[in-house]
Amino acid sequence: MEGRRPLIAGNWKMFKTVPEAVSFVQELKQAAAGFKGVEVAVCPPFTALVPVAAALRGTEIAAGAQDVHWEDRGAFTGEISPVMLKDAGCRYVIIGHSERRQYFGETNELVNRKIKAVLPHGLVPVMCVGERLAEREAGVTRQVVHDQTVAGLAGLTPEQVAGLVIAYEPVWAIGTGKTASEEDAQQVIGYIRAVVRDLYGSEAAGRVRIQYGGSVKPGNTAGLMAMPDIDGALVGGASLEVDSFLGIIKAAAGGRAGSPGA
Numbered sequence: 570m571e572g573r574r575p576l577i578a579g580n581w582k583m584f585k586t587v588p589e590a591v592s593f594v595q596e597l598k599q600a601a602a603g604f605k606g607v608e609v610a611v612c613p614p615f616t617a618l619v620p621v622a623a624a625l626r627g628t629e630i631a632a633g634a635q636d637v638h639w640e641d642r643g644a645f646t647g648e649i650s651p652v653m654l655k656d657a658g659c660r661y662v663i664i665g666h667s668e669r670r671q672y673f674g675e676t677n678e679l680v681n682r683k684i685k686a687v688l689p690h691g692l693v694p695v696m697c698v699g700e701r702l703a704e705r706e707a708g709v710t711r712q713v714v715h716d717q718t719v720a721g722l723a724g725l726t727p728e729q730v731a732g733l734v735i736a737y738e739p740v741w742a743i744g745t746g747k748t749a750s751e752e753d754a755q756q757v758i759g760y761i762r763a764v765v766r767d768l769y770g771s772e773a774a775g776r777v778r779i780q781y782g783g784s785v786k787p788g789n790t791a792g793l794m795a796m797p798d799i800d801g802a803l804v805g806g807a808s809l810e811v812d813s814f815l816g817i818i819k820a821a822a823g824g825r826a827g828s829p830g831a
């Protein structure tokens with residue numbers, strides 16, 4: 570796995586008030602101290618970002634946002650800029666989640682624009698790709714993730730691509746309890762890495778981290794993480810309780826036995 574440190578990130582979606590979010594991270598930072606083989610991040614709703622990032626300061630757990638606007642500032646009512654995310658203490662930002670694509674009309678071009686907007690601020694994009702059920706059934710999974718990857722990363726340098734995170738989240742596996750099999754997830758993620766290799770070279774392909782997301786639970790984490798191209802998980806439902814999120818972190822750290830701190 571060429572030294573890639575897996576990233577276990579919790580996407581809280583539209584859940585948790587500020588007190589709930591802060592008490593979660595207070596508990597998590599005690600419990601998760603010492604799992605050196607994996608990196609951990611939580612992505613709260615915007616309202617909880619500042620207190621969560623403040624509570625995590627000095628720990629190895631990072632804060633991330635779930636979306637971002639592509640301009641640094643301006644008359645864009647209701648939006649949050651990369652400058653504001655940096656200011657709030659974010660390291661990561663999820664871009665192009667399937668729920669944004671499905672309910673808010675986000676396109677590959679918009680995803681690309683947002684990725685380009687956050688990189689100059691030192692934020693790490695977590696670019697989501699993944700096919701819908703009808704696309705999987707039609708046998709076009711590779712075509713869909715290919716097009717999302719190519720368009721989403723267009724115009725980036727190999728160095729920029731090497732530093733980012735891609736999350737493969739098959740839409741039919743999100744919140745449904747249906748996980749892609751380890752082999753299926755590995756196949757698609759290996760394919761995404763090959764697409765990156767074709768476009769940006771082996772160095773970038775060897776360094777870019779590619780997560781799996783979609784009904785990840787403590788019980789299915791180790792198997793997924795044992796796959797050679799899967800570098801962590803983007804977790805929805807199971808990231809909302811400390812116990813289950815911690816179970817995933819532990820399982821992922823165990824799956825990378827022999828590489829503590831790598």
Ligand code: 13P
Nearest residue numbers: 580743744783784805806
């Ligand atoms: P679930 O883990 O609830 O399936 O959600 C996955 C997801 O959308 C993470 O971004």
